[in-house]
Amino acid sequence: MGFPFDPTRPIYLQIMEEIKKRAVRGEIPPGGQIPSVRDLAKEMGVNPNTVARAYLELEREGFVFTKRGQGTYVTQDFARIEQERERLAESARQRFLKEIESLGLNEDQKAELLRKIEEDWS
Amino acid sequence: MGFPFDPTRPIYLQIMEEIKKRAVRGEIPPGGQIPSVRDLAKEMGVNPNTVARAYLELEREGFVFTKRGQGTYVTQDFARIEQERERLAESARQRFLKEIESLGLNEDQKAELLRKIEEDWS
DNA sequence: TATAGTGTACTATTTAGATAGTACAGTTCG
DNA sequence: CGAACTGTACTATCTAAATAGTACACTATA
Numbered sequence: 303m304g305f306p307f308d309p310t311r312p313i314y315l316q317i318m319e320e321i322k323k324r325a326v327r328g329e330i331p332p333g334g335q336i337p338s339v340r341d342l343a344k345e346m347g348v349n350p351n352t353v354a355r356a357y358l359e360l361e362r363e364g365f366v367f368t369k370r371g372q373g374t375y376v377t378q379d380f381a382r383i384e385q386e387r388e389r390l391a392e393s394a395r396q397r398f399l400k401e402i403e404s405l406g407l408n409e410d411q412k413a414e415l416l417r418k419i420e421e422d423w424s
Numbered sequence: 425m426g427f428p429f430d431p432t433r434p435i436y437l438q439i440m441e442e443i444k445k446r447a448v449r450g451e452i453p454p455g456g457q458i459p460s461v462r463d464l465a466k467e468m469g470v471n472p473n474t475v476a477r478a479y480l481e482l483e484r485e486g487f488v489f490t491k492r493g494q495g496t497y498v499t500q501d502f503a504r505i506e507q508e509r510e511r512l513a514e515s516a517r518q519r520f521l522k523e524i525e526s527l528g529l530n531e532d533q534k535a536e537l538l539r540k541i542e543e544d545w546s
Numbered sequence: 547t548a549t550a551g552t553g554t555a556c557t558a559t560t561t562a563g564a565t566a567g568t569a570c571a572g573t574t575c576g
Numbered sequence: 577c578g579a580a581c582t583g584t585a586c587t588a589t590c591t592a593a594a595t596a597g598t599a600c601a602c603t604a605t606a
Contacts, residue, residue: 327526327527372551471564
């Protein structure tokens with residue numbers, strides 16, 4: 303039990319990211335129901351209030367919607383989910399480039415890094 | 425003025441990372457003095473106490489040392505700095521791989537990502 | 547109709563992070 | 577010596593995040 307949270311970042315933000323990833327991976331289909339706040343809280347080992355906050359923010363972003371008394375569901379807009387996948391991939395790429403750039407590596411070191419990534423993906 | 429901090433992460437951790445990056449880039453040489461807590465606080469627009477905490481943690485890690493009444497200095501151990509560069513690059517790479525993996529991209533999408541990175545580095 | 551499962555709205559408490567302000571001891575240098 | 581720097585050590589206050597507990601309105605279903 304217990305989700306591997308990064309202790310240096312707010313849990314509710316990490317829950318938001320996890321829900322988005324599950325939808326982007328297709329683990330939850332468009333219009334599909336996400337776990338109830340109580341279930342996910344138990345699954346992740348956190349307080350239900352924290353999950354509720356994550357769902358509230360996700361709804362404000364329009365990524366999920368709620369049916370009162372029934373549950374919370376991922377948006378039915380498939381393009382919205384694809385857009386999220388693209389956005390997450392793009393920000394991961396930019397964050398990586400920025401971090402590497404801040405280290406001032408030389409060409410050889412960058413090439414070596416690239417080689418390792420290719421190795422992982424081949 | 426004002427350093428571009430990530431509001432979702434503790435400032436003192438980001439200051440620690442910034443000091444390490446400056447040393448890794450060679451901006452501060454081995455044994456070189458880092459800014460005084462008051463100067464860096466002014467430069468970054470934060471409270472001196474926050475910078476002091478970052479320096480304290482950096483000293484616990486052995487990355488810097490202090491001379492009472494004089495200042496704080498980056499370790500003279502060049503290997504220690506190189507090790508830090510390697511560690512930061514490696515963790516950036518792994519974080520990137522993990523993030524991409526969590527999105528469930530297909531081979532084409534991964535190849536496209538790789539192409540963009542190569543483009544940036546060529 | 548009762549029961550269980552939804553989201554949601556509270557209050558209260560604790561903790562970590564950040565700020566503000568003050569103070570002090572050690573060092574350097576004019 | 578004295579002034580201007582260093583790091584460091586306090587106290588106090590504020591805020592965001594997280595927890596715990598309770599409660600309520602809504603919905604589906606046995």
